[in-house]
Amino acid sequence: MDKKPTVAEKVSPLKTVQETPSVLREPVIAPLVTYPIEVVVPEVRQQTPAVGQRATRLDGHLHGLGQTRYIDDLSFPGMLYAKIKRAGVASARIKSIDTKEAEAMQGVMAVVTGKDVPCNSFGPSLKDQPVLAYERVFHAGDGVAAVAAVTEQIAAEALEKIKVDYEVLTPVLDPLESLKLETPGVHAPSANIYQSKIIKKGDIEKGFAASDHIIEGHFRTQMVEHVPLEPHATIAMWDPNGRVTIYSTLGRITLGRADVARTLGIPVSRIRIVATIVGGNFGGKNEITTEPVLALLSKKTGRPVKSVFTRPDEFIASTTRHPLIMDYKTGVTKDGKIQARKIRLVLDGGAYCSWSETTLGKACILSAGPYNIDNLYAEAYVVYTNKTMTGAMRGFGAPQVCFAYESHMDDIAALLNMDPLDIRLINVFSEGSLSPTGQTLQSVAIKESLLQAAKRFGWNGKGSADAGANLLAEENANTNMVRA
Amino acid sequence: MVTVTINVNGEKRTASVPPETTLLRLLRDDFNLTGSKLGCDVGDCGACTVIVDGKAVNSCLMLAAQADGRDVLTIEGLATMDRLHPIQKAFEKYASLQCGFCGPGVIMSAKALLDENPDPTVQEIRDALGGNLCRCTGYVKMIEAIQDAARILRDEPVEINR
Ligand code: FES
Ligand code: FES
Numbered sequence: 020m021d022k023k024p025t026v027a028e029k030v031s032p033l034k035t036v037q038e039t040p041s042v043l044r045e046p047v048i049a050p051l052v053t054y055p056i057e058v059v060v061p062e063v064r065q066q067t068p069a070v071g072q073r074a075t076r077l078d079g080h081l082h083g084l085g086q087t088r089y090i091d092d093l094s095f096p097g098m099l100y101a102k103i104k105r106a107g108v109a110s111a112r113i114k115s116i117d118t119k120e121a122e123a124m125q126g127v128m129a130v131v132t133g134k135d136v137p138c139n140s141f142g143p144s145l146k147d148q149p150v151l152a153y154e155r156v157f158h159a160g161d162g163v164a165a166v167a168a169v170t171e172q173i174a175a176e177a178l179e180k181i182k183v184d185y186e187v188l189t190p191v192l193d194p195l196e197s198l199k200l201e202t203p204g205v206h207a208p209s210a211n212i213y214q215s216k217i218i219k220k221g222d223i224e225k226g227f228a229a230s231d232h233i234i235e236g237h238f239r240t241q242m243v244e245h246v247p248l249e250p251h252a253t254i255a256m257w258d259p260n261g262r263v264t265i266y267s268t269l270g271r272i273t274l275g276r277a278d279v280a281r282t283l284g285i286p287v288s289r290i291r292i293v294a295t296i297v298g299g300n301f302g303g304k305n306e307i308t309t310e311p312v313l314a315l316l317s318k319k320t321g322r323p324v325k326s327v328f329t330r331p332d333e334f335i336a337s338t339t340r341h342p343l344i345m346d347y348k349t350g351v352t353k354d355g356k357i358q359a360r361k362i363r364l365v366l367d368g369g370a371y372c373s374w375s376e377t378t379l380g381k382a383c384i385l386s387a388g389p390y391n392i393d394n395l396y397a398e399a400y401v402v403y404t405n406k407t408m409t410g411a412m413r414g415f416g417a418p419q420v421c422f423a424y425e426s427h428m429d430d431i432a433a434l435l436n437m438d439p440l441d442i443r444l445i446n447v448f449s450e451g452s453l454s455p456t457g458q459t460l461q462s463v464a465i466k467e468s469l470l471q472a473a474k475r476f477g478w479n480g481k482g483s484a485d486a487g488a489n490l491l492a493e494e495n496a497n498t499n500m501v502r503a
Numbered sequence: 504m505v506t507v508t509i510n511v512n513g514e515k516r517t518a519s520v521p522p523e524t525t526l527l528r529l530l531r532d533d534f535n536l537t538g539s540k541l542g543c544d545v546g547d548c549g550a551c552t553v554i555v556d557g558k559a560v561n562s563c564l565m566l567a568a569q570a571d572g573r574d575v576l577t578i579e580g581l582a583t584m585d586r587l588h589p590i591q592k593a594f595e596k597y598a599s600l601q602c603g604f605c606g607p608g609v610i611m612s613a614k615a616l617l618d619e620n621p622d623p624t625v626q627e628i629r630d631a632l633g634g635n636l637c638r639c640t641g642y643v644k645m646i647e648a649i650q651d652a653a654r655i656l657r658d659e660p661v662e663i664n665r
Binding site: 074075076078079080081082083084085086087088089091092172245246247248249250296297298299301327329330 | 537540542591594600602
């Protein structure tokens with residue numbers, strides 16, 4: 020066995036390779052295998068062992084000790100501090116930006132403006148958001164210039180030395196105004212309505228004709244900021260090999276890398292994003308904000324650069340929840356069965372698209388509420404205005420429409436002089452109901468939940484008081500569900 | 504520049520800082536005590552709460568120079584190498600923190616309360632946390648944890664209530 024290989028044996032592999040017909044030396048491509056796709060679908064309403072367990076958070080220990088490292092708790096040798104100058108005007112043309120005085124300040128290491136950004140647009144769906152506003156300002160929170168300095172104080176002072184000359188334009192602030200065709204486009208020549216969705220089911224005209232009452236309701240919600248306790252924070256480090264490492268509070272780093280690559284004009288492979296522990300996201304940290312700016316400042320100075328949003332930045336320059344204007348019209352029979360519903364939603368999209376597409380879709384799909392409505396027409400539009408951009412926030416539009424359809428249900432109940440609980444019990448989804456978009460619903464326990472809730476907080480609404488109790492008995496007889 | 508000497512977590516420390524430096528910045532940037540957080544810098548959120556001479560203060564609203572010669576306790580000074588402070592233990596047990604950013608401030612407010620009032624009512628705990636905002640967890644679990652810690656600090660037997 021331990022015979023030493025002879026020279027001839029040593030060369031033989033090479034010879035073998037050389038003598039092999041070339042077709043056999045082609046790279047081997049594995050044949051396409053179609054795997055049997057067996058997805059284990061749990062039984063409807065099956066309880067997993069996790070439910071009801073007490074779990075202690077693994078990170079709770081460090082949190083309590085104050086030892087969790089958020090971005091602002093990190094620092095690197097030679098690190099600079101960046102500040103962003105905000106436009107402070109809702110709509111304007113930028114005539115000139117003079118950064119000379121700021122650049123000359125002692126301690127200021129670099130200043131960048133929109134013209135320094137290789138590709139000055141990004142966004143999770145439409146790429147309509149500039150990294151730093153250049154030529155045009157679309158909302159007051161737009162960044163127009165950024166400074167990196169040896170201390171935060173110097174950076175803040177330098178911002179005041181930057182002179183921006185604006186030609187102020189009339190902003191579009193009202194979403195209903197923006198919806199009108201004659202209103203000038205916020206992002207002209209693009210239209211102000213930048214996404215829409217229509218859901219049709221049955222025939223609403225027939226439904227309204229078959230109704231005893233037709234009730235209208237108009238609802239509005241306001242803009243809401245996430246207010247994560249930890250403001251957006253970033254540290255960027257451009258290394259001499261042309262790679263950039265970014266520590267960021269970003270929640271979606273893969274998407275963020277693509278946006279950073281696009282805006283900086285470098286391959287994704289040169290970008291490393293380190294996601295640290297985040298002090299609250301709630302949807303507000305789902306896309307990049309100043310990451311490319313910091314990367315450019317770091318490239319320009321050769322030093323790590325950190326920036327932390329101020330609380331005002333957080334309010335004016337990060338995304339918010341879409342304000343919605345919601346018009347409802349519902350036809351019901353006199354005993355409370357909904358025959359038809361017509362809905363129009365107008366979402367105030369603010370200056371940029373961000374996650375409007377998702378929000379619009381979800382709001383529209385959910386706008387009819389968890390009710391069986393055979394005849395439905397729901398339309399939703401999201402429009403640009405010169406306001407802080409709106410984006411993802413817990414529920415993507417669901418809380419807004421929930422407020423509207425549930426308020427509307429209460430109004431209908433009041434008009435029919437019914438118990439608000441009863442009108443819901445009459446109309447809610449049950450097992451196998453079809454959603455407005457035709458999806459068969461499983462694991463539906465709305466009735467049971469409503470009745471349990473009513474029982475637990477001792478609901479005694481006006482109207483037919485035992486409708487609830489009867490339904491509960493009926494439901495319990497019809498299902499084999501076990502509920503505490 | 505002003506020279507500031509404070510007794511922080513039982514240790515005398517000195518730094519020379521620009522006069523506008525807040526106590527929070529002094530602790531974080533000069534003493535590397537990053538447990539106290541900056542959430543708003545204007546006294547609204549309480550993430551920066553530390554205890555100065557026995558009183559909970561927003562360290563973003565106090566100049567470093569105002570703290571000169573005083574006793575400052577931060578979250579880092581609460582635990583010892585081998586023992587968590589009962590409040591910290593209770594916060595862990597009750598999962599009173601999610602992202603944790605508000606935690607150091609909340610815990611310091613609770614500590615200041617329990618030092619002064621070992622048996623606070625729920626309302627008194629609420630009042631003590633009045634200056635601390637939490638966006639993730641809410642306050643119910645914090646109040647439970649603080650009551651639990653108060654019982655331990657009073658040497659009463661504690662029963663786990665769920
Ligand atoms: S940072 Fe001091 S109260 Fe918010
Ligand atoms: S745990 Fe996130 S703010 Fe309190």
